[in-house]
Amino acid sequence: MYRIRYDTLVAALIGLLSGVLSAMLFVRPYTGSITLSEMVLQLSGSRGTYEFNPSLSEIMGMFTRFIPIFLFEFYGGTVMYRNFCTASIYIFTRNPNRSRWYFRETARVLLLSVVFAAVSLITAVLLSMVQYDVITNYPGVLLSIYHFVLFSIWITTATILLNLFSIIFGTHVAALIVIGLQAICIAALSLIEIEDQLLPAVLLQINPIANLILGWFHSRIPALDEAIFSPHKGFSFVPALFVVSSYCLLTVLSGRQFILHRDILSSNAELDGV
Amino acid sequence: MQNWMVFSMLLCAKDICKKIRGKTVLSHVNLELESGTIYGFVGRNGSGKTMLFRALSGLISVSSGEVTLDGKVLRKDFSVLPNLGIILETTGLYPNLTGIENLSYLASIQKRIGLEEIKRAIRRVGLDPEDKRTYRKYSMGMKQRLALAQAVMERPDIIMLDEPTNGLDEDGVDMIRKLILAEKERGAMILVASHNKEDIHILADQVYRISAGVVSQREENVQ
Numbered sequence: 001m002y003r004i005r006y007d008t009l010v011a012a013l014i015g016l017l018s019g020v021l022s023a024m025l026f027v028r029p030y031t032g033s034i035t036l037s038e039m040v041l042q043l044s045g046s047r048g049t050y051e052f053n054p055s056l057s058e059i060m061g062m063f064t065r066f067i068p069i070f071l072f073e074f075y076g077g078t079v080m081y082r083n084f085c086t087a088s089i090y091i092f093t094r095n096p097n098r099s100r101w102y103f104r105e106t107a108r109v110l111l112l113s114v115v116f117a118a119v120s121l122i123t124a125v126l127l128s129m130v131q132y133d134v135i136t137n138y139p140g141v142l143l144s145i146y147h148f149v150l151f152s153i154w155i156t157t158a159t160i161l162l163n164l165f166s167i168i169f170g171t172h173v174a175a176l177i178v179i180g181l182q183a184i185c186i187a188a189l190s191l192i193e194i195e196d197q198l199l200p201a202v203l204l205q206i207n208p209i210a211n212l213i214l215g216w217f218h219s220r221i222p223a224l225d226e227a228i229f230s231p232h233k234g235f236s237f238v239p240a241l242f243v244v245s246s247y248c249l250l251t252v253l254s255g256r257q258f259i260l261h262r263d264i265l266s267s268n269a270e271l272d273g274v
Numbered sequence: 275m276q277n278w279m280v281f282s283m284l285l286c287a288k289d290i291c292k293k294i295r296g297k298t299v300l301s302h303v304n305l306e307l308e309s310g311t312i313y314g315f316v317g318r319n320g321s322g323k324t325m326l327f328r329a330l331s332g333l334i335s336v337s338s339g340e341v342t343l344d345g346k347v348l349r350k351d352f353s354v355l356p357n358l359g360i361i362l363e364t365t366g367l368y369p370n371l372t373g374i375e376n377l378s379y380l381a382s383i384q385k386r387i388g389l390e391e392i393k394r395a396i397r398r399v400g401l402d403p404e405d406k407r408t409y410r411k412y413s414m415g416m417k418q419r420l421a422l423a424q425a426v427m428e429r430p431d432i433i434m435l436d437e438p439t440n441g442l443d444e445d446g447v448d449m450i451r452k453l454i455l456a457e458k459e460r461g462a463m464i465l466v467a468s469h470n471k472e473d474i475h476i477l478a479d480q481v482y483r484i485s486a487g488v489v490s491q492r493e494e495n496v497q
Contacts, residue, residue: 006370093355093358
């Protein structure tokens with residue numbers, strides 16, 4: 001209980017930072033007022049009323065959007081790892097059910113990711129409401145939910161992955177790997193310019209970051225589809241949810257196998273962890 | 275009131291070998307260890323003492339051979355040794371928790387003891403259960419004492435202590451030696467690894483020497 005409280009507080013603080021940065025850097029109501037839908041689209045990559053367009057500056061902008069997320073992943077990516085270092089001796093000798101321990105830790109990471117994503121989004125919205133005239137609309141509420149759900153699942157996935165790599169390589173190398181992979185996915189968004197070709201289209205569909213860009217989505221809900229007004233054909237919420245959830249499930253199940261069979265050869269991959 | 279006396283147990287290592295990335299860290303280790311006895315393991319740093327404890331406890335698998343407890347095979351009939359108290363290397367506890375919070379959390383896993391037993395264990399090692407400092411603020415000696423407290427608080431049948439007197443002052447060393455002897459009187463099987471010959475000389479009933487993963491024939495320790 002004590003550990004959860006402390007880590008939850010840190011996740012909320014990083015979320016607060018993320019929300020402030022997002023609101024200040026990426027929410028731009030060019031006419032002085034902004035709809036909630038337009039605001040959420042900007043938080044997920046759009047520029048003004050234009051969907052994310054992978055020019056170099058916008059790719060860099062997308063990378064900048066992810067910096068607070070990377071900060072959280074770096075912190076959350078040591079939660080399970082630090083506990084594993086202690087757990088590997090003191091807990092596994094008391095409860096050899098590593099599976100149960102692992103799923104409990106995974107649930108903790110999920111909780112922290114949800115807290116981070118929720119605080120980040122709420123902070124961005126509230127701060128924008130203070131600065132601008134934010135018009136709440138039905139598509140905006142839906143997009144907020146989509147944004148929260150998709151980002152929560154993806155952040156959970158990346159954070160669990162960072163934890164697992166930390167157990168093998170230590171936190172710094174693990175962070176390089178996981179953040180590096182996401183940076184590649186961000187750079188690969190440029191494939192949207194040739195999405196009519198088969199291979200780029202497939203690569204985009206399986207690119208987890210591409211499935212977070214709400215400005216590329218279509219929707220069967222007319223009001224929502226009109227609010228997004230995407231020229232691209234390949235993305236919508238349910239397939240995006242399937243893609244990010246699949247990555248999450250794969251990571252969680254692979255992690256379980258890893259934890260079950262890992263010999264506990266050392267208590268810490270580096271001096272005192274992070 | 276629960277009876278904390280240990281029933282007699284036999285822990286056997288039968289020709290166990292362990293290789294890690296092609297390097298042999300344990301080589302054809304054979305042991306027969308009984309309750310109510312303190313076994314000392316001496317060897318230089320890197321000789322394999324800690325790895326042996328990891329293998330005997332079940333924290334790592336062995337490349338060949340088997341470890342049995344009263345005939346049951348470790349990692350087959352059970353995952354780790356039941357009712358084990360252990361200290362390995364300098365593994366830390368949770369830094370943001372106090373001493374008693376750390377031990378309470380660990381005790382909540384098996385639910386074998388209550389708060390009073392936890393407090394008693396903390397006092398036994400010379401610490402104050404009411405100390406509000408978090409673990410990260412402990413000195414090395416305090417951390418070692420708390421680790422010992424967690425190893426003995428649930429009155430385990432088997433206790434494995436890797437360098438138990440590390441970081442302790444003279445009074446602390448004396449106290450820990452008395453604690454270990456008291457656990458032996460209770461009937462626990464105790465394995466102590468140390469490169470400190472005085473610890474082994476004072477505590478151990480039988481001594482094994484370990485070098486490059488090879489455990490040599492035991493000696494009766496003349497105390």
